[in-house]
Amino acid sequence: MDSVAAKIGWLALAAIGAICLGVIALHRGESINAIWLVAAALSVFTIGYRFYGRMIATHVLKLDPTRATPAQLRNDGLDYVPTDKWIVFGHHFAAIAGAGPLVGPVLAAQMGYLPGTLWILFGVVFAGAVQDFMILGLSLRRDGRSLGHMLRAELGNVAGVICMIGVLVLMMIVLAVLALVVVKALAISPWGTFTVACTIPIAILMGVYLRYLRPGRVLEVSIIGLVLLLLSIWGGGVVAADPAWAPYFTFSASQLAWLVIGYGFFASVLPVWLLLAPRDYLSTFLKIGTIALLAIAILFSAPYLQMPAVTKFVDGSGPVFAGNLFPFLFITIACGAVSGWHSIIASGTTPKLLANEREALMVGYGGMLVEAFVAIMALIAATALHPGIYFAMNSPAAAIGVDVQSAAAAISQWGFVVTPQDLLDTAKNIGETTILSRAGGAPTLAVGMAQLLHNIMPGEGMMAFWYHYAILFEALFILTTVDAGTRVGRFMIQELVGLAVPALQKTESWTGNLIATAFCVAIWGYFLYQGAVDPLGGINTLWPLFGIANQMLAAIALILSCVVVVKLKRERYLWVPALPACWLVICTLTAGWQKLFDPSPKLGFPAAAKKFADAIAENKITAPAKSIAEMQRIVFNNYLDAALTALFMLLVVAAVVFGVRTMLAARRLSRPSANEEPYVAIGASA
Amino acid sequence: MTVAVRDLRSFWQRAVRIGRQIIGVPDYENYLAHLRRHHPERALPSYAEFFNERQEARYKGGGGRCC
Numbered sequence: 129m130d131s132v133a134a135k136i137g138w139l140a141l142a143a144i145g146a147i148c149l150g151v152i153a154l155h156r157g158e159s160i161n162a163i164w165l166v167a168a169a170l171s172v173f174t175i176g177y178r179f180y181g182r183m184i185a186t187h188v189l190k191l192d193p194t195r196a197t198p199a200q201l202r203n204d205g206l207d208y209v210p211t212d213k214w215i216v217f218g219h220h221f222a223a224i225a226g227a228g229p230l231v232g233p234v235l236a237a238q239m240g241y242l243p244g245t246l247w248i249l250f251g252v253v254f255a256g257a258v259q260d261f262m263i264l265g266l267s268l269r270r271d272g273r274s275l276g277h278m279l280r281a282e283l284g285n286v287a288g289v290i291c292m293i294g295v296l297v298l299m300m301i302v303l304a305v306l307a308l309v310v311v312k313a314l315a316i317s318p319w320g321t322f323t324v325a326c327t328i329p330i331a332i333l334m335g336v337y338l339r340y341l342r343p344g345r346v347l348e349v350s351i352i353g354l355v356l357l358l359l360s361i362w363g364g365g366v367v368a369a370d371p372a373w374a375p376y377f378t379f380s381a382s383q384l385a386w387l388v389i390g391y392g393f394f395a396s397v398l399p400v401w402l403l404l405a406p407r408d409y410l411s412t413f414l415k416i417g418t419i420a421l422l423a424i425a426i427l428f429s430a431p432y433l434q435m436p437a438v439t440k441f442v443d444g445s446g447p448v449f450a451g452n453l454f455p456f457l458f459i460t461i462a463c464g465a466v467s468g469w470h471s472i473i474a475s476g477t478t479p480k481l482l483a484n485e486r487e488a489l490m491v492g493y494g495g496m497l498v499e500a501f502v503a504i505m506a507l508i509a510a511t512a513l514h515p516g517i518y519f520a521m522n523s524p525a526a527a528i529g530v531d532v533q534s535a536a537a538a539i540s541q542w543g544f545v546v547t548p549q550d551l552l553d554t555a556k557n558i559g560e561t562t563i564l565s566r567a568g569g570a571p572t573l574a575v576g577m578a579q580l581l582h583n584i585m586p587g588e589g590m591m592a593f594w595y596h597y598a599i600l601f602e603a604l605f606i607l608t609t610v611d612a613g614t615r616v617g618r619f620m621i622q623e624l625v626g627l628a629v630p631a632l633q634k635t636e637s638w639t640g641n642l643i644a645t646a647f648c649v650a651i652w653g654y655f656l657y658q659g660a661v662d663p664l665g666g667i668n669t670l671w672p673l674f675g676i677a678n679q680m681l682a683a684i685a686l687i688l689s690c691v692v693v694v695k696l697k698r699e700r701y702l703w704v705p706a707l708p709a710c711w712l713v714i715c716t717l718t719a720g721w722q723k724l725f726d727p728s729p730k731l732g733f734p735a736a737a738k739k740f741a742d743a744i745a746e747n748k749i750t751a752p753a754k755s756i757a758e759m760q761r762i763v764f765n766n767y768l769d770a771a772l773t774a775l776f777m778l779l780v781v782a783a784v785v786f787g788v789r790t791m792l793a794a795r796r797l798s799r800p801s802a803n804e805e806p807y808v809a810i811g812a813s814a
Numbered sequence: 815m816t817v818a819v820r821d822l823r824s825f826w827q828r829a830v831r832i833g834r835q836i837i838g839v840p841d842y843e844n845y846l847a848h849l850r851r852h853h854p855e856r857a858l859p860s861y862a863e864f865f866n867e868r869q870e871a872r873y874k875g876g877g878g879r880c881c
Binding site for chain 1: 829830832833834835836837838839840841844845847848849861862864865866868869870871872873
């Protein structure tokens with residue numbers, strides 16, 4: 129009886145999901161309410177979790193509730209601790225959710241809300257959640273080992289090295305592109321700059337409090353920090369309105385890039401308790417709180433989506449990023465649909481905390497579904513904006529010019545009618561002087577969030593408050609990522625260089641520390657600066673590189689999953705990881721190929737380099753460059769980006785070759801050959 | 815009234831325990847229990863010592879965090 133009722137319930141949910149998707153996909157002309165997207169997402173995710181996720185748990189990973197997890201086998205009260213599944217879920221989600229799912233969907237909104245929505249919904253169910261869940265499952269059976277360790281054990285040392293190089297380069301690109309998001313958001317914005325700058329003394333205050341005044345009282349100090357942050361938003365408004373103070377906090381993009389580079393260096397050599405850790409705590413709580421707030425704002429204000437379902441920019445001519453829907457949509461929305469980064473987290477702390485294998489379904493698969501929901505909310509916030517505003521904020525100056533008249537004219541010509549006054553009014557409402565060419569996702573999301581929150585909590589001047597709140601919220605965890613990532617990069621560099629110069633390997637030595645940190649900051653700082661001065665806006669160049677790298681890592685993680693499935697003699701289910709693995713390999717290689725060989729300078733790196741090199745040969749200055757030296761730099765940077773793209777493609781191809789070879793070898797064996805730890809029943813070890 | 819205060823206090827303590835674990839600080843009481851049970855010869859660290867040690871350990875080497 130119960131099961132009949134359950135079946136009817138699931139059928140009803142499937143019907144609701146199908147109707148919502150139908151409405152979203154077939155609706156044309158009049159704008160559509162965002163609630164349809166929310167309902168479609170919730171139904172697809174619930175069905176995906178209940179059926180696909182559970183199928184993977186039962187048949188592909190064969191999770192066993194009687195089998196002891198690493199947390200139980202090695203319980204040391206510190207690293208390996210059996211923990212309540214909801215807490216593991218919170219910890220895992222806080223680690224995977226970052227700026228990625230917020231930025232990608234906003235950029236992809238240039239193609240309309242439909243392509244992004246469909247990719248997020250189906251990408252997460254069949255690719256992203258599968259990857260996170262499977263890697264978590266594999267690590268659970270291997271003492272909670274990392275992705276690199278597992279690759280070495282299952283595919284050999286060379287595959288392990290490939291992964292290490294891939295992760296290091298990806299990390300540098302991530303740091304550069306995220307820092308660029310902050311730079312783009314704060315350029316010529318004294319309010320934002322003041323508020324974000326305040327997070328440094330606030331974090332230091334919190335650090336001292338946590339260390340000396342009330343050691344380890346994390347929650348109370350975070351509440352104090354939050355109050356101070358809100359005060360700093362208010363203070364930013366006062367500073368921005370003050371003609372004497374505002375200039376001290378008004379910086380161009382390239383000045384801010386230098387400031388962030390300097391910040392990254394100092395922050396990552398300071399002791400962690402002083403700046404990094406307290407701000408990380410604050411940003412984690414703020415992140416979870418703000419995501420909940422965004423969900424409430426969308427539900428209560430139920431905005432209409434003003435962006436068309438599909439815009440003409442699916443043909444690759446869009447101003448935000450170049451390239452056709454295939455493959456670039458699937459590169460642009462990485463986090464939120466599928467993200468290689470997560471495989472590092474799913475094989476990091478999380479597997480050392482789970483008390484039961486079956487809980488991996490909720491934490492691994494479920495955690496990624498929630499991240500996808502965050503991506504859907506970001507997409508809603510961006511597409512609920514007037515498209516004219518959206519394109520003004522996200523198009524480079526090369527496409528729309530530098531003043532509101534030229535911007536309004538250019539955007540209206542694309543079919544999104546907007547007046548110069550609209551652009552000025554929007555800037556004024558959010559307490560800024562301009563909204564033009566603020567690509568990078570954060571400002572657009574902030575305007576979208578500000579409008580949603582303003583809908584449910586109206587009030588004079590509140591738009592500006594919410595806008596800067598949203599900017600602060602993103603900058604807070606991006607800057608945390610920048611200094612934590614610089615530390616990780618420094619350790620990796622010390623490890624790598626230490627092979628040749630053993631003296632540099634001592635991570636406690638200040639000389640080794642400073643040299644490796646400077647080196648690490650120089651790498652991502654180079655790309656950041658390049659992005660900040662790039663006339664096409666930087667995001668245009670760096671985001672696809674980041675997307676390709678991130679999807680490359682996801683492909684490697686899924687190839688590992690394929691190999692283990694074959695080694696365990698479960699070939700019947702090989703398609704589960706193989707389907708997304710193939711798709712990502714196709715997407716990354718096609719995108720890489722186009723970035724390398726497309727004759728259009730907008731898309732192909734070498735084509736762009738050639739355009740400027742030819743002009744240099746004729747001694748002609750080509751806009752938007754202003755001097756021959758600037759043009760030479762553009763040429764060099766484009767070749768550098770091309771080389772990186774080629775490297776990523778090479779890594780993907782190598783991973784495929786190693787994976788296929790290992791799978792063929794494993795097939796010839798008559799017994800399972802994966803390197804799992806032996807079975808121990810729960811309770812048998814205690 | 816006292817019941818309300820007690821409820822509030824236990825709610826806050828629960829929030830503190832959950833909050834700490836979400837940001838990666840393991841449960842202190844649980845660690846003490848572990849030490850008493852398996853390593854009775856070792857001295858018990860104070861919460862401040864425990865917290866500082868865990869904070870350092872968390873950011874050493876690989877930092878689990880996404881873009």
